[in-house]
Amino acid sequence: MxxxxxxxxxxxxxxxVMPDRVLQAMHRPAPNIYTGQLVDMVAGLVPDLRTVARTTQNVAMYIANGHGAWEAALTNTLSRGDRILVLGTGRFCLGWGEMAAAMGIDCQIIDFGQRSDIDMSRVAEALAADREHRIRAVLAVQVDTSTSVKNDIEGIRRTLDAVDHPALLFADCIACLACDEFHMDDWGVDVMVTGSQKGLMTPPGMGFVFFSDKADQARARADLVTPYWDWRPRANPAEFYRYFNGTAPTHHLYGLRVALDMIVHEExxxxxxxxxxxxxxxxxxxxxxxxxxxxxxxxxxxxxxxxxxxxxxxxxxxxxxxxxxxxxxxxxxxxxxxxxxxxxxxxxxxxxxxxxxxxxxxxxxxxxxxxxxxxxxxxxxxxxxxxxxxxxxxxxxxx
Ligand SMILES: Cc1ncc(COP(=O)(O)O)c(C=O)c1O
Structure with a gap:
């Protein structure tokens, strides 16, 4: 028994848990990946993704999990030897920092431990001490899934502005987009990464990088940009094929279409x-x-x-x-x-x-x-x- x-x-x-409607939408034969229904549908996903992130700026889609979105965010904005400030409140921001370090980025880490959120006074101190503005980006996780802490992303923007520091603000919303409130533009976030498999109710396998026009300017000097992860063709494709730099994740896209309908247009x-x-x-x-x-x-x-x-x-x-x-x-x-x-x-x-x-x-x-x-x-x-x-x-x- x-x-x-x-x-x-x-x-x-x-x-x-995925809605049955999302699962059913994926249960179909593969579509044509060059013209027709899929092409129209993908163009329609972009405004809804922007709505979920509360941004009017750019989004690049990847066939990748959250780690892929992490790497895409770093390659498009940074060069080997650049310094970043990593605000650890659990496993995930530290993991993002470890990835950056492995790519040759110089990581300054503040670890706030396993039980608390980011202490803005320590962030302000670190930024104020950086008089030459060597720190190019500040990395934070909105919800760290290991500790379940929620960080004040808007507070980091206020802290950057208060000390007049030009660093980009990066937020990992992989565990909380479409769960916890998030406003990319109003909070002055330059790069936000997320994945399909949590609040977006779609199977694991798609990563999204939202980026501001300011972050896109940083791409012009970044020496870590690689052809596959380059966000420019993906955010502004000359032809459909470039959205995904190859074959589209067809079935994920059908599922995502229904999930976004449910989030944005129904509920x-x-x-x-x-x-x-x-x-x-x-x-x-x-x-x-x-x-x-x-x-x-x-x-x-x-x-x-x-x-x-x-x-x-x-x-x-x-x-x-x-x-x-x-x-x-x-x-x-x-x-x-x-x-x-x-x-x-x-x-x-x-x-x-x-x-x-x-x-x-x-x-x-x-x-x-x-x-x-x-x-x-x-x-x-x-x-x-x-x-x-x-x-x-x-x-x-x-x-
Ligand atoms: C906050 C956060 N960041 C990053 C990741 C890594 O994402 P993935 O496992 O899809 O690579 C996760 C996964 O749980 C996460 O919760």
Missing amino acids: SLANGRHYLAIPGPS GLENVWHRHAVLARAVWAALEVWGQAGPVRPNIADRNTRSHSVTTVNFGPGNGKRMRDWMTANAGVTLGIPLGGVEGPGGNADDFLRIGHMGHVNTHMVLGVLASLQAGMTALGIPHGATGLEAAMKVIAEG
């Missing part, structure tokens, strides 16, 4: 943000009540700096792994493993798990996960405040 039999729920922080981006905010608050409410009488702690203490798309949780000694195993075996739910040293020095990764609540996710999915977690804690004898689920339901009821 297994209570897990039934529809399985992959509640990891990406790839996220509306503000409503999508609101849905993610309410569902995230429901998760936090349950965790906070459970923690009143037991070991459960959200990794990020301050609600204002928590992501709306993923929550990293410390369940107490060894309990992260025990709970993940119990959920798979008894609830048909797969939760995320801890990533990138979130446990910190001397900590234990088995204490942690991550709950993905991004993309095509709704009340019954989130409450199902929370109710199953509460049942799991009871089954495993993990002490917890008894009314966590009620607290989550109250958040949902209030909308």
